[in-house]
Amino acid sequence: MTDREPPRRRVPAPAKPPRPRGAVRRQPGPGARPAARPRGARPMPPPPLRLGSPRPRLRMVGLALTLVLLAFVGRLLQVQAVDASAYAARAEQNRYVVHTLAAERGGITDRNGVALAVSEDAYDITADPTMFSAKELKIDDGPEQAAALLAPILGEDQATLVKTLRPRNPDSRYARLATRKTPQVWKQIKDLKSALAKKAGTDRTTVNVLGGVFADPSSQRVYPNRDLAAGILGWVNADGRGGGGIEQQLDKQLSGKAGKVRYAQSGGREVPTAGSTETPAVPGSDVELTIDRDIQWAAQNAITEQVRKSKADRGYVIVQDTRTGQILAMANSPGFDPNDLSDADGDAMGNAALQDAYEPGSTAKVMSMAAVLERGAATPLTHVVVPNRLHRGDRLFQDDIDHATWYLTLNGVLAKSSNIGTILATGELGRTQPEANKVLYSYLRRFGIGDYTGLGFPGETRGILAPPRKWSTSQQYTIPFGQGFSINAMQAASVYSTIANGGVRVEPSLVRGTKGADGRFTPAPKPKQTRVVSQKTAKALAQMLESVVDDEQGTGIKARIPGYRVAGKTGTANRVDPATGRYRGYTSSFAGFAPADNPRVTVYCAIQNATEGSYFGGQICGPIYKQVMEFALKTLQVPPTGARAANLPVDYKP
Numbered sequence: 001m002t003d004r005e006p007p008r009r010r011v012p013a014p015a016k017p018p019r020p021r022g023a024v025r026r027q028p029g030p031g032a033r034p035a036a037r038p039r040g041a042r043p044m045p046p047p048p049l050r051l052g053s054p055r056p057r058l059r060m061v062g063l064a065l066t067l068v069l070l071a072f073v074g075r076l077l078q079v080q081a082v083d084a085s086a087y088a089a090r091a092e093q094n095r096y097v098v099h100t101l102a103a104e105r106g107g108i109t110d111r112n113g114v115a116l117a118v119s120e121d122a123y124d125i126t127a128d129p130t131m132f133s134a135k136e137l138k139i140d141d142g143p144e145q146a147a148a149l150l151a152p153i154l155g156e157d158q159a160t161l162v163k164t165l166r167p168r169n170p171d172s173r174y175a176r177l178a179t180r181k182t183p184q185v186w187k188q189i190k191d192l193k194s195a196l197a198k199k200a201g202t203d204r205t206t207v208n209v210l211g212g213v214f215a216d217p218s219s220q221r222v223y224p225n226r227d228l229a230a231g232i233l234g235w236v237n238a239d240g241r242g243g244g245g246i247e248q249q250l251d252k253q254l255s256g257k258a259g260k261v262r263y264a265q266s267g268g269r270e271v272p273t274a275g276s277t278e279t280p281a282v283p284g285s286d287v288e289l290t291i292d293r294d295i296q297w298a299a300q301n302a303i304t305e306q307v308r309k310s311k312a313d314r315g316y317v318i319v320q321d322t323r324t325g326q327i328l329a330m331a332n333s334p335g336f337d338p339n340d341l342s343d344a345d346g347d348a349m350g351n352a353a354l355q356d357a358y359e360p361g362s363t364a365k366v367m368s369m370a371a372v373l374e375r376g377a378a379t380p381l382t383h384v385v386v387p388n389r390l391h392r393g394d395r396l397f398q399d400d401i402d403h404a405t406w407y408l409t410l411n412g413v414l415a416k417s418s419n420i421g422t423i424l425a426t427g428e429l430g431r432t433q434p435e436a437n438k439v440l441y442s443y444l445r446r447f448g449i450g451d452y453t454g455l456g457f458p459g460e461t462r463g464i465l466a467p468p469r470k471w472s473t474s475q476q477y478t479i480p481f482g483q484g485f486s487i488n489a490m491q492a493a494s495v496y497s498t499i500a501n502g503g504v505r506v507e508p509s510l511v512r513g514t515k516g517a518d519g520r521f522t523p524a525p526k527p528k529q530t531r532v533v534s535q536k537t538a539k540a541l542a543q544m545l546e547s548v549v550d551d552e553q554g555t556g557i558k559a560r561i562p563g564y565r566v567a568g569k570t571g572t573a574n575r576v577d578p579a580t581g582r583y584r585g586y587t588s589s590f591a592g593f594a595p596a597d598n599p600r601v602t603v604y605c606a607i608q609n610a611t612e613g614s615y616f617g618g619q620i621c622g623p624i625y626k627q628v629m630e631f632a633l634k635t636l637q638v639p640p641t642g643a644r645a646a647n648l649p650v651d652y653k654p
Helices: 055-082 084-095 143-155 158-165 184-204 245-249 251-254 293-310 361-374 409-417 419-429 431-445 475-481 489-500 535-550 622-635
Strands: 096-101 115-127 175-181 213-222 242-243 257-268 276-279 288-289 313-322 329-331 383-386 388-391 395-398 406-409 504-506 510-517 521-523 529-531 567-576 583-594 601-608
Touching: 115 143, 115 184, 115 409, 115 567, 143 158, 143 175, 143 184, 158 175, 175 213, 184 213, 184 521, 213 288, 242 245, 245 251, 293 313, 293 329, 293 622, 313 409, 313 489, 313 622, 329 622, 361 409, 361 419, 361 431, 361 475, 361 535, 361 567, 361 583, 388 409, 388 419, 395 419, 406 409, 409 419, 409 535, 419 431, 419 475, 431 475, 431 535, 489 504, 489 535, 489 583, 489 601, 535 567, 535 583, 567 622, 583 622, 601 622
Parallel strands: none
Antiparallel strands: 096 257, 115 175, 115 213, 257 276, 288 510, 313 329, 313 601, 383 406, 388 395, 504 529, 510 521, 567 583, 583 601
16 A cells, blocks of 8 residues: 555536527526526636727827927027018017107307306106007006196196007007106106006006106206397297297207117116117207397397387397497397297297398488499588479479478588488489489499398398389489388498498308317308498598587487497388388388497497387487497497597588
8 A cells, every 4th residue: 555645536527408409598687687607617708809000090190290390390480580680670679768869959158158048957758658558557548547647747738648648550659748848847757657666566456657658858948038139049949949040040050969878678667787778969069149148138128118118019229340240239129038939929039130121211321322422423512402392203302301492511411311412412323313223223232232141040031122224213212312122120230330340341240159069169250341332431421420410400419429429320211011011100210330430339220110209210219329339338348539520511501
């Protein structure tokens, strides 16, 4: 017997009886119990799930990703390569701000350096309208809120500010709200802007509606002497350009050259770290005039007072240095204050002494006498028989007063201002009247009549002087005594300065020179000089003009100045009303120089349409001449010559 156990024998399971042919398998109904699994039987595994091929789907996803990447690459190439400069420029436009740096306007002074026009710091208040949009501020009424805050500070209309802050062009990035405001005004806006920004940082309900308000440095023109010399100086308009006078004439020199500053901004504030570029402005040149402020004041005060007393339309006084042609004063009345043009009369805003054209009257007789003396047709002592009436052409001429026949010297004709005597004297200039007309015309032209003075002043008139072939029958005889042609006041003054300067005409000047930004003074070009009559003729005329003032029969005795020899001439002319073109009223005038034997100063005065009191030139302009001439001689420290006058005879006994 051994230890090995004999092997077990597997007994086969009994065979399953076959199902009868034709038998039907009974299917369990609802709620039926599942058939009992036979003991030892295993469940059949489910059939395997067969998936489609993944390759088509991967191809589609890959294709879609490829198209998306291609779109990104294409856009990237467009932005960084094709349109890089355009996008960069657009980005800079949105980020960078360019402001103009206004150049400081040059000052204007008198001949002694006294300020007549200066520039003070000011600001132009500007805005970026895009920063007031609903998208930017997250509110719909940003412009309205900003305008309500700015209007009382700027003194501007609130509705106008709203329109400016909400322009028609939504892309507009610059708008000017106000010009040339004082530093105090900008400080108010800046403080309010900062307060709103600070509050908006802590309170989300607060919006800084002033974030888009800025200021460009500018300057404000100030005239310290108010209306003094306003007709000469002019004014500066809203655009910072000269609107009249020297301000307009020399605008280019005075304005200088504007600069620019470019910097990055964010939220209305400069980004310090982004850098900036600046082209500095070049300040304008200072201009030194020939006028003397004190003499200008004396002239303006005198003419203003007389225009008021005479209830005249206007008047002017010119003071000129006889040797240099420099204008020491040019006063107009009425005038205006260039600091405030809101109440200025438009008719008074120019320079009437250069812009008014009028018939000069008897002050022009000195030119007729100059022609007579220069041509040798007569001498100061030549006898002239002056009847009460003189028939010439189609008219009957008379003097300003009825008189018996006068027996005058040529000197007396000028002293008594006889129209008839002047007609008779100038008739000797030629063998025929047309020939005499041509000679007289040539001398009028030599004295500068019918031409510009040489000042180049804006709006200056050249007057009217027709050629002799166009003179009417009456003009042939009225032109010798100052009617039938027109001049301006500067031309009239220049005639007497020519005689005072020994017969040499020096073009008048208003500018002595300019001083640039480098401080270097550049004198004005020397004026043109032209000999009109000989020194002998000029001396004879000066002596004849003394008789007008010194002789008791003269018409200019109110112009006498104690201690000085004075030469002068009165004028009273029919005046053409510029509104109707007809004669109405008178032009009253007086012209002369002193000292008569060594002239230094010429003074000319004219008053238009005096309606109260006397209208004769000797009566209302003679005293002005005296007042202004006395002041000028003292200011310039011109002593009396001490020489005795020639005392030429005025009349003779037949």
